[in-house]
Amino acid sequence: NVAHGLAWSFYIGYLKLVLPRLKDSIQTFCDKGNFVLKCKDTWKLHILMPLSCTIPDKLEEEDSNIEFLDNLPDIVIDRAGVRRRVYKHSLYAVYDDAKRPHHCVLECATPLLSLYEMSKESLAEFSTEDRLEQAKLFYRTLKDILDNSRDCRNSYRFIMYDDSEAAEDPHFLSKVILKHLQQQE
Amino acid sequence: NVAHGLAWSFYIGYLKLVLPRLKDSIQTFCDKGNFVLKCKDTWKLHILMPLSCTIPDKLEEEDSNIEFLDNLPDIVIDRAGVRRRVYKHSLYAVYDDAKRPHHCVLECATPLLSLYEMSKESLAEFSTEDRLEQAKLFYRTLKDILDNSRDCRNSYRFIMYDDSEAAEDPHFLSKVILKHLQQQE
Numbered sequence: 536n537v538a539h540g541l542a543w544s545f546y547i548g549y550l551k552l553v554l555p556r557l558k559d560s561i562q563t564f565c566d567k568g569n570f571v572l573k574c575k576d577t578w579k580l581h582i583l584m585p586l587s588c589t590i591p592d593k594l595e596e597e598d599s600n601i602e603f604l605d606n607l608p609d610i611v612i613d614r615a616g617v618r619r620r621v622y623k624h625s626l627y628a629v630y631d632d633a634k635r636p637h638h639c640v641l642e643c644a645t646p647l648l649s650l651y652e653m654s655k656e657s658l659a660e661f662s663t664e665d666r667l668e669q670a671k672l673f674y675r676t677l678k679d680i681l682d683n684s685r686d687c688r689n690s691y692r693f694i695m696y697d698d699s700e701a702a703e704d705p706h707f708l709s710k711v712i713l714k715h716l717q718q719q720e
Numbered sequence: 721n722v723a724h725g726l727a728w729s730f731y732i733g734y735l736k737l738v739l740p741r742l743k744d745s746i747q748t749f750c751d752k753g754n755f756v757l758k759c760k761d762t763w764k765l766h767i768l769m770p771l772s773c774t775i776p777d778k779l780e781e782e783d784s785n786i787e788f789l790d791n792l793p794d795i796v797i798d799r800a801g802v803r804r805r806v807y808k809h810s811l812y813a814v815y816d817d818a819k820r821p822h823h824c825v826l827e828c829a830t831p832l833l834s835l836y837e838m839s840k841e842s843l844a845e846f847s848t849e850d851r852l853e854q855a856k857l858f859y860r861t862l863k864d865i866l867d868n869s870r871d872c873r874n875s876y877r878f879i880m881y882d883d884s885e886a887a888e889d890p891h892f893l894s895k896v897i898l899k900h901l902q903q904q905e
């Protein structure tokens with residue numbers, strides 16, 4: 536089960552390392568005078584998981600109501616023989632209908648990108664149906680792992696969504712994000 | 721099959737991105753006056769894969785004949801909403817019995833670290849026997865993928881080894897690496 540390994544790898548190789556340090560990283564960013572993240576309930580990594588696994592590299596190209604602001608301070612860790620490997624998070628402003636900005640640390644779940652590309656490589660023998668099933672399994676497995684992780688509590692928020700209707704609304708993605716942010720604010 | 725997904729993810733999310741750029745990155749490093757990598761046949765990413773999946777974060781702590789020299793220039797890519805994500809490779813000197821240094825770009829296969837940690841987390845229901853089987857499957861799957869990858873040809877070398885005897889020889893790891901390097905020099 537491909538998704539099972541990807542969920543564990545995402546947790547072990549990334550979330551378990553970075554989530555415990557996230558609030559401090561945001562605090563450092565704010566201390567430098569960047570007072571955009573006012574609401575501490577949103578001091579989390581918001582992880583986008585579109586069911587289609589079509590992951591944009593630049594979110595603002597997906598929806599003009601999303602604007603990249605800056606990266607948080609780098610997290611630097613010696614890992615598996617790579618010295619000073621760098622882990623980064625990006626801060627975005629997401630504009631609502633009243634053009635007010637809502638700030639959050641946001642990124643897509645990179646393993647879904649692997650699922651997408653596997654479904655395009657004939658050698659992988661992995662169909663579009665397999666991919667949808669594995670995307671859901673990835674989410675369920677990751678949710679179970681994180682529900683049981685004390686180190687990562689309250690430092691993340693999953694935004695899983697069915698983006699099959701996304702093409703019809705140029706602001707589909709910002710609306711999905713805002714709905715989740717407003718539940719926290 | 722956990723290893724199947726990890727191998728594909730390692731190729732799609734890492735090797736396919738970095739290996740085509742590796743020779744240029746080494747060239748830039750040499751142009752700055754660092755003339756250590758003289759033999760172009762060794763201008764490859766040497767990927768260590770110990771069967772036990774016990775992956776050290778600092779290789780020199782494993783074997784005093786291995787010395788970290790420097791990192792190559794960063795590879796910076798916008799990926800899945802993370803802006804300017806950084807990919808790094810580390811350059812090492814590996815000393816032989818005659819104390820001569822042999823230089824190479826070296827790291828461990830990070831997904832094996834995930835397999836190791838999964839075998840330690842009870843929630844993953846993944847035994848030490850599963851882990852050994854999956855480590856071998858990871859290697860076989862990755863080898864198949866890379867044998868078929870035109871973009872990555874000649875830019876990598878797998879160093880898979882059974883490290884069950886490693887504890888008895890403080891220079892086990894450097895000898896394993898040197899055997900592979902000497903086949904290329």
Ligand SMILES: Nc1nc(=O)c2ncn([C@@H]3O[C@@H]4COP(=O)(O)O[C@H]5[C@@H](O)[C@H](n6cnc7c(N)ncnc76)O[C@@H]5COP(=O)(O)O[C@@H]3[C@@H]4O)c2[nH]1
Nearest residue numbers: 544545548549621622623645646729730733734807830831
């Ligand atoms: N040696 C090494 N150096 C790297 O820079 C690197 N980047 C990725 N990988 C390995 O390639 C594969 C595919 O990566 P992907 O990004 O899809 O998944 C990654 C990704 O979803 C997330 N992650 C890891 N590092 C970062 C990061 N810096 N920023 C965002 N996400 C990250 O957590 C997953 C597991 O990471 P690793 O367990 O380090 O191993 C990965 C993985 O096996 C790397 N391996």
